[in-house]
Amino acid sequence: MDMIVTPTPRLAGEIQALSSKNYTTRYLLVAALAEGTSVIRYPAHSEDSDALRRCVRDLGAVLEEDDEKIVVTGFGSRPKPVKELDVGNAGAVLRFLMAVAALLPEVTFVNKYPESLGKRPHDDLIKALEGMGATIEHREGKLPITIRGGDAVRGGKIQVSGSVSSQFLSALLFLTPLLAEDSEIEVLNDLKSKVVVGQTLEVLAQAGIVVEASSDLMHFKVPGGQRYRAQEYVVQGDYPGSAAILAAAAVAESDVTVHRLLEESKQGERAVVDVLKAMGTPLSHKDGVVHVQGNGKLRAVEFDGDEFTDGVLAMVAAAVFAEGTSRFYNVENLRFKECDRITDYLAELRKAGANVEEKRDEIIVHGRPEGVEGGVTIDAHFDHRVIMALTVVGLRAKAPLTIKDAHHVAKSYPNYFDHLTALGANVRWSE
Numbered sequence: 001m002d003m004i005v006t007p008t009p010r011l012a013g014e015i016q017a018l019s020s021k022n023y024t025t026r027y028l029l030v031a032a033l034a035e036g037t038s039v040i041r042y043p044a045h046s047e048d049s050d051a052l053r054r055c056v057r058d059l060g061a062v063l064e065e066d067d068e069k070i071v072v073t074g075f076g077s078r079p080k081p082v083k084e085l086d087v088g089n090a091g092a093v094l095r096f097l098m099a100v101a102a103l104l105p106e107v108t109f110v111n112k113y114p115e116s117l118g119k120r121p122h123d124d125l126i127k128a129l130e131g132m133g134a135t136i137e138h139r140e141g142k143l144p145i146t147i148r149g150g151d152a153v154r155g156g157k158i159q160v161s162g163s164v165s166s167q168f169l170s171a172l173l174f175l176t177p178l179l180a181e182d183s184e185i186e187v188l189n190d191l192k193s194k195v196v197v198g199q200t201l202e203v204l205a206q207a208g209i210v211v212e213a214s215s216d217l218m219h220f221k222v223p224g225g226q227r228y229r230a231q232e233y234v235v236q237g238d239y240p241g242s243a244a245i246l247a248a249a250a251v252a253e254s255d256v257t258v259h260r261l262l263e264e265s266k267q268g269e270r271a272v273v274d275v276l277k278a279m280g281t282p283l284s285h286k287d288g289v290v291h292v293q294g295n296g297k298l299r300a301v302e303f304d305g306d307e308f309t310d311g312v313l314a315m316v317a318a319a320v321f322a323e324g325t326s327r328f329y330n331v332e333n334l335r336f337k338e339c340d341r342i343t344d345y346l347a348e349l350r351k352a353g354a355n356v357e358e359k360r361d362e363i364i365v366h367g368r369p370e371g372v373e374g375g376v377t378i379d380a381h382f383d384h385r386v387i388m389a390l391t392v393v394g395l396r397a398k399a400p401l402t403i404k405d406a407h408h409v410a411k412s413y414p415n416y417f418d419h420l421t422a423l424g425a426n427v428r429w430s431e
């Protein structure tokens with residue numbers, strides 16, 4: 001389905017932030033890896049979180065859900081043997097479950113999104129799991145992937161590269177406590193999206209798992225033979241999705257309030273509040289509430305985008321309307337997401353009339369405070385964050401933007417357009 005975004009000068013109203021994707025993924029996983037019954041309050045509802053619900057059920061967890069909570073009885077360290085798992089288009093779900101699959105004799109991860117997740121590389125995790133004793137079939141590091149693990153898989157000294165994705169390290173941090181042996185994990189090269197590993201460590205600690213981490217997060221000691229504790233968890237609001245709402249409020253005249261965004265959150269994308277402030281957006285952030293009173297006037301900024309990886313596209317969209325040239329550097333791993341979020345995203349921004357340049361690991365935006373032309377059709381590249389960010393641009397374009405296949409926004413934020421409509425945005429679906 002396509003979305004038509006018509007220029008909207010003013011946004012106003014209050015919304016509750018969607019529930020965090022990354023915490024929902026982690027809480028569902030640790031609840032499944034525990035033996036007792038856990039309760040997760042306010043879990044996210046999206047294609048990615050549905051994919052994880054489906055897979056942990058396939059692996060033997062029992063899930064009961066009402067409007068407010070999900071009750072999970074886990075399979076502990078003994079997932080049920082299953083032939084195939086379908087993770088949809090969810091990268092984190094795939095990578096975390098590849099580690100869980102190492103506990104089983106043979107599991108195949110199928111390739112349902114050849115144009116998106118099917119193109120993403122998993123070599124670094126494959127190599128690490130092979131080093132631990134698993135036998136893995138794959139297509140040059142990509143889906144479909146068959147993992148043969150079970151008794152052959154052992155802890156000990158493990159190396160994993162962090163230069164493409166932090167999810168590989170997180171996956172190993174979830175697996176290793178369950179192995180009989182103690183493990184030492186060394187991160188090779190670099191560690192991208194390092195902040196997200198903080199969320200993994202926080203959730204592991206909540207689940208009663210002991211991990212010793214070096215301060216640079218490049219070395220870990222994980223005692224083996226541990227058990228995940230069944231627990232009650234509360235999912236906080238989601239900064240990456242809210243980043244697009246806040247950017248929309250920043251590029252317009254606005255009076256927009258977003259609730260459930262904790263100031264002291266470990267989500268790196270919390271930084272988007274500081275980015276928008278640095279752009280000159282009038283806003284306050286107090287008691288979990290962000291209040292934007294936008295006047296559409298923005299100035300250029302320079303930021304290390306790796307600090308808020310899933311918020312970069314929305315900040316670039318805001319920078320399209322800023323006075324001056326903005327730079328988001330250290331963002332190379334955006335190329336390995338649902339699409340190439342540098343080349344593909346900038347191609348769509350250019351179609352809309354933005355003046356943008358790319359380097360291997362940088363996005364440069366020459367702002368156009370006077371607005372961009374719009375009046376074109378945008379390809380979503382199967383990427384929810386491209387859809388959300390291009391919508392922000394469309395709200396301040398001179399003519400409507402049509403975003404093709406915008407239903408893929410449901411990967412993380414199915415209510416995105418409902419929330420924007422509630423704030424007064426002129427957005428409508430067309431078949």
Ligand SMILES: O=C(O)C1=C[C@@H](OP(=O)(O)O)[C@@H](O)[C@H](O)C1
Binds near residue numbers: 164166167
């Ligand atoms: O661990 C996680 O839940 C995630 C880690 C990040 O990926 P990378 O580490 O690949 O940057 C982030 O972009 C993704 O949305 C979720």
Ligand SMILES: C=C(OP(=O)(O)O)C(=O)O
Binds near residue numbers: 021090093310385412
């Ligand atoms: C990159 C993302 O997700 P994943 O890696 O889990 O597919 C995202 O949510 O922007």
